[in-house]
Amino acid sequence: MEQPKQPRQDKMTPPERMHAIVTRQRPDRVPFIPFIFGFCALNVGYPVRAVYEDAEKSFWAQMWTAEMFGYDGGPLYGYASFGGWEFGGEVKMPQSQWEAAPVVTRFPAKTPEEVEALEVPEVETAGAMPIAIEFAKIQQQFGMPVTVQGGGPFTVAGNVSEVDVLCRWLMKKPEIAHLLMKKVTQFLKKVADYFVEKFPGHPIMAFTGEPTAANQIISPKQFEEFVLPYLMDSHQHFIDKGINNIFCHICGEQNLNLPHWAKVPFGDPGLLSFGHEVDLTKAIEIFGDQHVILGNVEPRVIQEGTWQEVYELSKQCIEKGKFAPSGYILMAGCDVPVMAPPYNLYVMKKAVMDYGFYD
Amino acid sequence: MVTDERKREILKGLHDGVVEYDEDRVVELSEAAVGEGMDAYEAIMDGLAAGMETVGKLYDSQEYFVPEVLMCSDALYKGLDILKPHMKDAGEKVKGQVVIGTVEGDVHDIGKNLVKMMFEVAGFTVHDLGRDVKLERFVDEQLKTDSEIVALSALMTTSMLAMPKVIEMIRSKNPNVKVMVGGAPVSGEVADKYGADGYADNAANAVQEAINMVASLREMK
Numbered sequence: 001m002e003q004p005k006q007p008r009q010d011k012m013t014p015p016e017r018m019h020a021i022v023t024r025q026r027p028d029r030v031p032f033i034p035f036i037f038g039f040c041a042l043n044v045g046y047p048v049r050a051v052y053e054d055a056e057k058s059f060w061a062q063m064w065t066a067e068m069f070g071y072d073g074g075p076l077y078g079y080a081s082f083g084g085w086e087f088g089g090e091v092k093m094p095q096s097q098w099e100a101a102p103v104v105t106r107f108p109a110k111t112p113e114e115v116e117a118l119e120v121p122e123v124e125t126a127g128a129m130p131i132a133i134e135f136a137k138i139q140q141q142f143g144m145p146v147t148v149q150g151g152g153p154f155t156v157a158g159n160v161s162e163v164d165v166l167c168r169w170l171m172k173k174p175e176i177a178h179l180l181m182k183k184v185t186q187f188l189k190k191v192a193d194y195f196v197e198k199f200p201g202h203p204i205m206a207f208t209g210e211p212t213a214a215n216q217i218i219s220p221k222q223f224e225e226f227v228l229p230y231l232m233d234s235h236q237h238f239i240d241k242g243i244n245n246i247f248c249h250i251c252g253e254q255n256l257n258l259p260h261w262a263k264v265p266f267g268d269p270g271l272l273s274f275g276h277e278v279d280l281t282k283a284i285e286i287f288g289d290q291h292v293i294l295g296n297v298e299p300r301v302i303q304e305g306t307w308q309e310v311y312e313l314s315k316q317c318i319e320k321g322k323f324a325p326s327g328y329i330l331m332a333g334c335d336v337p338v339m340a341p342p343y344n345l346y347v348m349k350k351a352v353m354d355y356g357f358y359d
Numbered sequence: 360m361v362t363d364e365r366k367r368e369i370l371k372g373l374h375d376g377v378v379e380y381d382e383d384r385v386v387e388l389s390e391a392a393v394g395e396g397m398d399a400y401e402a403i404m405d406g407l408a409a410g411m412e413t414v415g416k417l418y419d420s421q422e423y424f425v426p427e428v429l430m431c432s433d434a435l436y437k438g439l440d441i442l443k444p445h446m447k448d449a450g451e452k453v454k455g456q457v458v459i460g461t462v463e464g465d466v467h468d469i470g471k472n473l474v475k476m477m478f479e480v481a482g483f484t485v486h487d488l489g490r491d492v493k494l495e496r497f498v499d500e501q502l503k504t505d506s507e508i509v510a511l512s513a514l515m516t517t518s519m520l521a522m523p524k525v526i527e528m529i530r531s532k533n534p535n536v537k538v539m540v541g542g543a544p545v546s547g548e549v550a551d552k553y554g555a556d557g558y559a560d561n562a563a564n565a566v567q568e569a570i571n572m573v574a575s576l577r578e579m580k
Binding site for chain 1: 380421424425426427429430433462463464465466469472491515516517518520521543544546549552
C-alpha cells in the first residue's frame with residue numbers, strides 16, 4: 001500500500017460536475033457514477049425488490065446511498081428484463097438473497113403467431129411503466145433530469161420472446177425477428193413520446209442498453225441486420241423529440257460490434273458506458289471525440305475481489321479515461337452487485353479523489 | 360453389415376450435418392445408420408459428438424455465435440433421438456451421472472443447456488433440474504440419483520453467491536460428490552474460492568473435466 005494521498009476537496013457539487021460534463025466543459029475532477037440499483041435498497045434497509053417496485057423507496061434509496069458514498073449522478077429507474085412484463089408477460093421481483101433484479105417468468109410471445117398477434121402496449125399501464133412514471137415525477141419535483149428507459153430494442157425483444165427463441169428466429173424465421181423488432185421499437189418510441197408530453201420543457205435523458213446484443217450471444221453480422229437499424233431508429237427518434245443525451249450501456253463483450261455502434265446516434269453528447277470486456281482506450285479512440293465515456297470496473301471484482309484490487313482497477317480506469325476528449329466518468333462495468341462489500345464501493349470513490357482531479 | 364467406406368460416409372455426413380445445422384441430413388443419416396446396422400454409439404460419438412466438437416471450435420474462434428450453436432444443437436438432438444434407443448450395452452457405455460441446473464435466482468439457461476447436451480452426447484445420464492433451482496433440490500436430486508457429479512451454472516454475480524452454499528450443503532450430506540461450476544462471471548479463481556472440484560470455461564471442457572472427476576472417484580472406490 002502506498003502512502004496515503006493528501007486529501008483533496010471538491011470544487012463543484014455533483015449537479016455542477018454533471019452539468020460541466022454534458023456541456024463539454026472540464027469538471028474539477030473525474031465524476032463517479034457507480035451504476036447501482038439493488039445495492040442501494042439493501043444499503044438503506046429495504047429489500048432489493050423495493051428499488052424496482054416502489055418508486056418513492058427506489059428514489060430515496062438511491063439518493064441516500066449517493067449521499068453516503070459521495071458519488072455523482074441522480075437516481076434512475078430501469079431494469080434489464082424490461083419488455084417482458086410491459087408486453088403482457090409476467091415478471092418475478094427479486095425475493096431471495098440470491099436474486100438481484102426482476103426476471104421474466106412468462107414470455108408474452110414465444111411463437112411466430114404470438115408475435116403476429118402482439119399489440120404495442122399502452123404506455124401508461126404497461127408493466128412497470130406506472131412505477132417509472134411515478135419515479136419520473138419525483139425526479140421532476142426535485143429538479144433533476146427525468147430519465148426514460150428506452151431499450152435497447154434487441155434486449156427488449158429477447159425479454160418478450162425469450163433469448164434462445166429469438167436466436168433461433170434470427171436463423172430460421174428472420175421475418176418474425178424483424179416483425180418483433182419493429183413492434184418493440186414502436187413501443188420504445190411511444191414511451192419516449194409519452195415522457196416528452198408528460199414533462200414538457202423539462203430535461204429528459206434516455207437510458208438504453210443492449211446486453212443481449214453482445215458478441216457472447218450474437219455475431220456482428222446479426223447485429224448489423226437485426227439490431228443496428230432499430231437502435232438507430234429509436235435513438236434518432238429520442239433525439240428528434242428533444243432528448244439531447246442518451247445514456248447507453250454497451251454491455252458485455254461488444255468488441256466486434258463497435259464499428260456498428262459507431263453509426264448509432266446518442267445525442268450531444270451521449271454517455272456511453274462499457275463492460276470490462278471492452279478496453280477503455282479502444283472505446284475512447286472510437287467514441288471519445290463525440291461522447292462521454294463511462295466504465296468499466298469489473299463487477300465480479302467489486303463483489304469478489306479485495307478492496308486493494310478494486311482500488312487498483314479503478315485507478316487504471318481513471319488513468320485510461322481521464323483525458324478522453326469529451327470527458328470520462330468512473331463507473332462499474334455493469335450493475336454493482338447487490339452483495340458487494342460496501343468498502344469496495346467506497347474505494348472507487350477514493351480512487352477518484354486520489355487520481356481524478358484535473359489540476 | 361455396413362462397409363467401412365459407407366461407415367465413413369455416414370459419420371462424415373452426421374458430423375457435417377451437425378456443423379451445418381442441417382436437421383434433415385442428420386435425420387436421414389441417423390436412420391441410415393440404424394437401418395444399415397451400424398453401431399449407434401459409434402454414430403453418436405464419431406458423428407454427432409465430433410460435429411459438436413467442431414462447432415465448439417467455431418464458437419471459440421468467433422465464427423459461430425449462440426444462434427448458430429443452438430441450430431447445431433437442434434440438429435444433434437434430432438440424431439440423438441433416433442440413435443440413442445439403438446445403443447447396445449447402453450449401461451456399460453454410461454460414463455456417469457450428472458445433476459445439472461442454474462442456481463436459484465438465475466433464469467439464464469442457454470449455457471447450461473449446451474453443457475447438458477455435451478454431457479448427453481458424451482454418454483452421461485443427465486438429471487436436468489432446469490433454472491432458478493432451489494438450493495435444496497440439488498442436494499435431494501444428488502441423493503436420489505446417487506450422481507457422481509453436480510454441475511452448477513450462474514450468469515448473475517449475485518446468484519453466483521449461492522454456489523458455495525450449495526457446495527457446502529451437498530458436501531454435508533455426501534462428501535464424495537464432485538461439484539463443478541460454470542457461467543460467465545465464474546472463473547477458476549472463484550471456483551477455488553467456493554470450494555468447487557471443477558470449473559470449465561466452455562461446454563466441451565466441462566465434459567472433459569467431468570470425465571476426469573468421475574475417473575478419480577472410481578479409482579477411490
